[in-house]
């Protein structure tokens with residue numbers, strides 16, 4: 534084989550390797566979702582993706598399919614790196630600006646909600662993988678209009694809870710206490726969970742209704758998924774439910790895995806995939822050269 538021909542062969546191999554890398558699905562990493570108060574995606578998943586009851590959950594599935602519900606423990610941005618307000622525009626907070634989860638941004642007042650009162654509140658986050666990091670829970674200001682898309686400026690700057698997430702969970706849960714301020718009516722609790730062992734962050738909206746009256750109770754229909762439901766639906770998930778817990782040094786392709794699940798920020802995949810293609814191409818090219826020597 535001539536040097537020129539072997540170069541052409543190497544180039545073709547690189548091209549097919551690039552195609553292979555871009556077409557090969559890889560499971561996204563597992564994370565979690567807020568079960569207390571129940572997040573939007575968890576509340577719909579709990580109804581059963583194939584047996585949805587709430588109109589808003591049915592509309593979500595009609596718009597986006599059921600995969601966002603089976604992937605209830607995702608809603609991540611792989612390379613957020615603390616830049617939450619820069620990379621998530623107003624109106625896209627609940628989806629983390631992910632097209633896959635766009636329905637979660639709908640400003641509707643019929644999302645399944647959790648009844649709450651001012652004062653101490655026990656938060657419960659179901660995590661399918663624990664990560665060292667910081668979890669911050671915000672709540673909307675008094676006067677928030679739930680018929681308008683959620684904006685960063687709607688959130689009270691003072692968190693209602695902050696929690697340093699340890700590398701081991703309490704049997705699949707992070708439990709911590711916060712303090713809810715006085716509010717009336719429907720509000721949103723917004724979770725920001727920034728990993729410290731990687732730039733990845735997770736987001737979520739939980740609908741709450743303040744008050745103890747019958748009207749509040751009637752609106753507060755959210756239920757968290759049962760463990761049986763989580764187990765039964767795991768095979769439909771594109772998000773790993775196990776396997777990378779406690780990964781203090783995430784492998785290089787973790788970012789790429791999250792990217793393949795639809796992150797709007799493509800840098801990580803390009804970098805990781807490009808490095809792999811380059812390495813493979815260099816190897817093939819050198820083999821070709823050796824043959825011609």
Ligand SMILES: [Cu+2]
Nearest residue numbers: 562563564662
């Ligand atoms: Cu994770």
